[in-house]
């Protein structure tokens with residue numbers, strides 16, 4: 001039996017979609033919403049806009065903004081305490097991956113209790129979550145549509161991947177206007193993440209026709225619009241395209257899961273306070289090259305989606321071209337080329353390789369890896 005499942009929230013996409021927040025919570029029966037966001041989003045004015053909208057809908061709210069870039073288990077505990085002390089009954093994640101992942105993790109704790117570490121892995125959540133709405137301000141983590149939450153386990157110094165259908169938000173709000181306050185560095189870093197999501201989901205061993213259509217369109221949109229999106233904060237067409245790319249890459253990887261790049265990136269991100277998208281960008285060409293022989297036809301399609309003509313080339317030749325195309329795109333947007341650009345050292349490679357091999361994302365990588373092979377890939381990227 002070959003069963004395909006595809007999880008998706010209700011999606012509200014378009015300019016001014018953020019103004020649907022209050023009514024959306026009302027429809028879900030909320031009375032008091034915990035708003036989880038971060039300093040950058042507050043400074044850009046988006047949280048105040050959302051709060052005003054929640055007030056207009058006649059609902060109450062409490063706020064929680066104390067988050068790190070790579071959010072930690074203790075921050076989840078603090079957010080859950082605010083939810084409980086303030087008698088909230090719904091959760092709103094507003095921002096990039098960090099606020100959205102913390103919002104989801106808080107929602108787990110307030111109904112399932114215990115420590116967020118108890119829920120690491122696949123399908124460990126047993127009780128329903130409170131109503132959840134996510135609005136993404138980056139393009140992006142894809143957390144607004146995904147069944148993932150990634151939080152740092154401070155004891156083990158690694159990122160935990162929590163995967164559960166309960167984490168798919170009830171409603172995803174994607175307003176491309178929110179991307180216009182991002183600086184070029186953040187636009188590039190989050191765009192690298194979108195590119196990695198779409199490529200890993202497309203070559204994942206769990207890919208289905210339903211995820212392929214999303215992944216392929218995301219690859220196409222990123223290769224066409226990431227450069228202009230980095231170049232200009234006010235390019236509406238590029239922002240809209242990147243918001244859609246992020247959404248579609250999110251739908252693809254939420255259902256097809258990811259691969260070795262994310263598994264390795266989570267291992268690094270738990271130890272070093274580096275941007276997730278930038279770590280992915282360094283790893284992406286190396287892991288693609290390693291994975292090519294697992295499915296040359298799919299990598300051939302990636303070359304074509306990125307605008308190369310592959311006629312007359314063998315599958316492996318065309319597959320190799322996809323790596324060149326990705327390198328070129330990453331270079332054009334100023335992505336870091338190697339770990340030394342990120343101030344990164346070699347001493348932890350073996351430990352991080354062991355952590356990476358245990359990450360839930362590793363299961364769907366198209367080519368098997370041993371500790372030695374993961375270490376070799378880390379070294380290549382040094």
Ligand SMILES: [Fe+2]
Pocket residue numbers: 141193197262276
């Ligand atoms: Fe990611």
